[in-house]
Every structure is written in structure tokens, then in C-alpha cells.
Amino acid sequence: MSLVSGPGRGGITDDRLPHELRLFVDKHVCYIQSLDTRKDELEYWLTEHLRLSGLYWGLTALHLLGRPDGLPRNEVLDFVMSCMHDNGGFGAAPGHDAHMLYTISAVQILATLDAFGELEERVGGGRQKIGQYIASLQDTTTGTFAGDEWGETDTRFLYGALNALSLLGLLDLVNINQAVEHIQECANFDGGYGTSPGAESHAGQIFTCVAALSIAGRLDLVDRDKLGGWLSERQLKNGGLNGRPEKKEDVCYSWWVASSLAMIGRLHWIDAEKLTKFILNCQDPELGGFADRPGNMVDVFHTVFGIAGLSLVKYAGLVEVDPVYCMPLAVTKRALGKLK
Amino acid sequence: MASHGVRRVTANQVRTEQARQKELQQITEYKDLVDLVNTKCSYKIAEIQYTIEVLALTTKLLTENPEYYTIWNHRRRILQQLFTPPSASDSSIPPSADKSVLDFVSDDLRFTFSLLKQFPKCYWIWNHRRWALKAGESLLQTSIARQLWLAEFELVGKMLRADSRNFHAWSYRRFVVAQLERIPASSDMTGSSTDADKSMVEAEFAYTTKMIKTNLSNFSAWHNRSKLIPRLLDQRQADEIARRKMFDNELSQIDVAINTDPWDQSIWYYHQFLMSTLSPTNPRDSAIMLELNNHDRLRYYEQEIGGIRDILEDETDCKWIYESLLQYAPFYLEIEGGTKMFTTLDMREWLSQLRRLDPLRKGRWDDLERSLSL
Ligand SMILES: [Zn+2]
Helix, strand or coil: CCCCCCCCCCCCCHHHHHHHHHHCCCHHHHHHHHHCCCCCHHHHHCCHHHHHHHHHHHHHHHHHCCCCCCCCHHHHHHHHHCEEECCEEEECCCCCCCCCHHHHHHHHHHHHCCCHHHHHHHHHHHHHHHHHHHHEEECCCCCCCCCCCCEECHHHHHHHHHHHHHHCCCCHCHHHHHHHHHHHHCCCCCCCEECCCCCCHHHHHHHHHHHHHHHCHHHHCCCCHHHHHHCCCCECCCCCCCCCCCCCCCCHHHHHHHHHHHHHHCCCCCEEEEEEEEHHHHEEECCCEEECCCCEEEHHHHHHHHHHHHHHHCCCCCCEEEEECCCHHHHHHHHHHHHH | CCCCCCCCCCCCCCCHHHHHHHHHHHHHHHHHHHHHHHHHHHHCCCCCCCCCCHHHHHHHHHHHHCCCHHHHHHHHHHHHHHHHCCCCCCCCCCCCCCHHHHHHHHHHHHHHHHHHHHCCCHHHHHHHHHHHHHHHHHHHHHHHHHHHHHHHHHHHHHHHHHCCCHHHHHHHHHHHHHHHHHCCCCCHHCCCCCCHHHHCCCHHHHHHHHHHHCCCCCHHHHHHHHHHHHHHHCCCCCCCCHHHHHHHHHHHHHHHHHHCCCHHHHHHHHHHHHHHCCCCCCCCCHCCCCCHHHHHHHHHHHHHHHHHHCCCCCCCHHHHHHHHHHHHHHHHHHCCCCCCCHHHHHHHHHHHHHHHCCCHHHHHHHHHHHHCCC
16 A cells, blocks of 8 residues: 555655655545445444544544545535434434534534535524524523533533534624633633632643633633643653643644644744654554554544644644644634634 | 553554453443433433433443443433432322432542542543532531531642642632631521631641642642732731731842742742732732832842842852843833843843853743844
8 A cells, every 4th residue: 555645635645755754645535435344343333422532533534634535525414414313412322312422523523514404404593503502502601502401510521612603603602701701700820820710830721711712702801821831731752732730741732732722823932843753653553543642542532633733743743733623724714714 | 542651552553352352241231321321311211210220320330431421411311310309299200218318429529539539630530520519508507518618628638739730629629718708617508608717828828838738749749829819918907917918028038049049930920920920910819919000110120120130149150040130121211210120131131141051042032132132
């Protein structure tokens, strides 16, 4: 199997690069394509509650690798629509309850496939329905968002709501100012943000809060130097990034930390070359996919965040990623531009 | 689909046919259980079977897969049904085998506790605990509800002893404390208690002291402390002298820690927190002292910059020292009264040390050089 990318794409010069700097594009494509054929593994069934997000992770990884047709478009669309509930929310798979997390994944997939038109064809008023579902989860006393009817709130859901609503062009369904005020309450002295007011700064939550502020057009509220300093300290000697002080490095933080740095214009505050090496080291060079750390078991979650991290630091040949959405920049430009 | 810390199996370690058959059998059993629970709980069919038997099936399934959030939802719907005693007019619902709401809630607390020991970072388990306690509280006597929250408080202490940085456990602790502060102890049920009587801020502050004494690197504990001190002072109705005393105590405590181990990031972050409260733009809700003038500020900057510089006599290779000096220097220079305790040359030297010790963040030091006009 050739190590260069598909026809019409230049830049990936794998076979000329030293082994430790190679990105095994075809292996990763095969790995992602194989995910839905593993029905004879118990793990496949034990992770059904993540299926729709898994599809978003896999599809996004393929797009960033320059293989947008790596998964059959119609089948993907059919599956997404089979997860939709009457209330406008999406579950992780058919028969699973609606939840904010999967509704966001559904909207991200629909945007990536440029399929909002087909959504309307299949479900009349579908776009509005999804928007209404998300809007119904805003807590009108605090401005934050719940994950579902059971009421757990978290800045992850707040970000997800703004992400999906902006792609749908329906941000005006919610109280943005109140959401922004809530994020402000989650801010800490170190410039970072936590899951809720009072909670410790955590790179994952920082990503959600900074990206939400970015969508709301309120990045002016971020103390860029302070937060940038804290985030840059997440890089360890081996080049990997951790999520909090004194914690171990992990490929998924390549995304949470580096994208936050990119949003506040401080990505050059970490060593991109060392980060690249660390991420590449987490690939399975034989079967494809990325793990949290070198030598560990791969999964599609770390695969997309590894590849997105490489795209952020401009690894040659990869499609440019949007740090706010973790989607190809061309896709978000199209989705957001269309709606203006 | 998102695994952490699991070692990779290499390609040549493929399953034997026997192992494959065994796994297929496990899949069949698992899927049968999933189908059974979902059929009994599906709200598309007219006769949903929310019974103790189906509750037991969800227990079985969630034990195998606690991440299956829809099953937790089913479980809550079943419990809501079982909490309501069947009315005489509706004989279609079987009685709940004489189990009380308290029995159900206690069972779920035990069940989720056993799961948390295996899966301490699973969001859905923590959520279900919160729900069970809240739902129980609305149906139980206040004194009993308070007992449950107190037991919860014990539990979260245990969880933090096992992993003192568990993010979920710290969040949960703050949540449980808020519930206990909301529900007064039975002795002051008369309503005569003030907010200060109910508050646990003093005890929680003492808890962070204990945690830090065990392990200075516990940033989670330092963080909680930074959130508790402003509340504590307000609640004590502390005057400016008491506030200053608190600040000085914290500062001297952290200075000792820095001198003991200048390599510990957590300690430096707490030092930064204390210093950040000196800023005129520091928000009121994180204030320690309320009446600061520039003279006070200058004195603190001088004291701390001087103290940190002293560490350089024994330790020249610790980047945190130089980073902190350069962080505090601009604040000092902003209000500096004429007697400069360091020169631009000193700052250039600190920066070149930073570049030497911390090349990973070269871009940051470049920007710092520009912003300080060095
Ligand atoms: Zn990870």
C-alpha cells in the first residue's frame, strides 16, 4: 500500500521522511474504515453509547487526512438520521436517548457533509427542531446548559450548544450574554476555566470556554498572556501535553491545549516540533490509529485529536483544522458563511 | 472508543478461534440483556414494565457497562415509578415489595459506590448519585435526607484519600458541601440559625490545610483554598487587620514551601494566586485584603521578589524562579518609588536563564522580551 495520500494531493512525502516523522495516512484511513466492521468484538457493543460521536471523530479525521470520501456518504447520513428523536435531539445510536453530546456530533457531521438540505428533505423543519432542542437545555437562571432532561450542567454542554447552534445559524434561540456571564464565573486566577463556578482549571474545560467565547465573539474577556502561560506549561519534556499541573501527557490534550493556544494567538508558545514527534509516536504504524501515549491501545477519539493536533501545527499535507470547532476550516467557513 | 492507559496488543497476538468463539458468546449474552432491558423500558410500547425485576436487570446491565447512559435514564424512570405508592384505583402497577423510598435510595447509593471503585471517572455514575440523593430528598424527612448527605460527605473524603487529584471527586465535594449548607442540622431546624452557622467554609478550609500537609503538590487542594479564603474572611466579618494577618500567614507558609522545593509547580501557582490579589483590578469575590495602597503593594512585591532572589543562591537551575521574578517585576516597576531593587540588566539575565532552562517555550520568552522592552 502506497504511503502517499490520494490523487490530487501534494505535500505528504512520507516515504522520504525518517520513520519517526512519518504519518501513516493509509493505515489511519483503513483503521477508521474498519471501525464499523468489528461487530465480532465485545468492545464494539460496549461502546455503542458513543457511536454517533465516534462517527464524527472518524469522519473528521478522514477529512483532515484529505480523504473526505473515506466513508460512504449516504450510509453515514442514514445512520445520523436514524439517531434523531421527535424532540429534535439525537441519541448515540438508534434506541439511545437524546443527549446534547450526540446532538452536537450529529450537527457537526451534517455540516461536514453539507447535508442541512437533506435534513430538511427528510424531516420538515428539522433544523429548527434541533435548534429548539438545544435551546430548551439552557438553564435560564445561570445561563449554562444541561446535557439532557436529567439536568447535569457543565461548560462542555454550553460550548456544544454554541457550536451546534452557530453551525445551524440559530444562535439567536439562546441567551448568549447570560452564557458568557456564566463562563466568566468559571474563570480562575490562573486565567483558566473549570467545569462550573469554583472548579479547578482544566485544559479540556479551557478549550470549551475559550471556544464558546470565540463563537460568542467575546475573546476580549480572556487574559491571553496569563492563560497562554498556563497552557504553555502543559508541555512536558517529551513534547506531549498534559491537562493539569503534575499530570501525565496525553494525545487528546494535544488538541485541548494547542487549539486553545491557537484561539488566543499563542500557539507559538509551545514547541511544535516536539509536539509533532510526540503525537506521531502515538500512532500504531501497523494497524493505524492513535493512542493516548506511545505503545498504548489506539481508539478513534485519540485518532482524531492526534490528527487535528498535527493539523494545527501545520504538519505537511494535512487539511487545515478550525481550532474552535475541530472540523476542517473549509467546512466551517462554508457553513458559517452560507448563513450570513 | 476512548481508552486511556491500556497497552497495545501487537498484530501477531490475534485471537485464537477458541477465544473468538468465547467472545461471540459474550456478545450474544450482552446483546440479549440489552434487548431485554430496552424492550421492557421502551416508551413506544403501551405497557412499560417499570418493576423491581426490571430494575434488577438494569443493575445487571450497568454493572457490565456503566457508560450506557440510556440505561441510567431507564433506571431513573423506573425508580420514579417505584417511589410513588400504587393508588387503589390503579391495580395494574404491582406494589414495590414493601420497599421504602429510603431503601431504594440506599440501594442505589451502595450500587453506584461499588461501580465508582472500578470506574472513578465515569460521569454517568456520579450523575446518578446526585439524582438519587436529590430525588430521595424531596420525598424523605429532612433529617433523613441530611443523614444521607452526611454519609456522602464521608464517602467523598474516602475517594479523595484514594486519589487526591480526582477531578470528579473535588467537584462532588463542593456540591455535597453546598447541599449540607442548604439543609440545616436538626438542632437549628427552628430557623434561628444564621448562614454562618450552616456554613462549612471553616471546616473545608481546615480540610485543604490537612490535604496540603499530606502532599504539597496537590494543586486541587490549593485551588480550593484560593476559593475558600475570600468567603471565609467575609463570613468571619474580618476587619482589615485580620485580613492582612491571613494574607501574611498564607504568604509565609507558601514562601517556606517554595524554599523547601522550588521545583513544585503547584506551590508557585498558589503564590501567583496570592500575588494576584494585590492587583487593583482583582475582583471583590476573590479579595483577601480590602484596603491596599501602592505603598503596601510595593512592600509586598519587594519582599517577595527579594525572597525569591535569595533562593538563587542555592538553586540556579530552577526555571520557576526566573519565571516568577519576571512575572512580578512589571508590577513592581509600575509603582516603583525610585529605589530600584533590580535593573534592566538583571531582568535580561533572568530571561537568558529562562531561555537556557526552558527552550520548549522559546516563543513565549521572545514575546516576553518584547513586552518588557528588554
Ligand atoms: Zn486522552
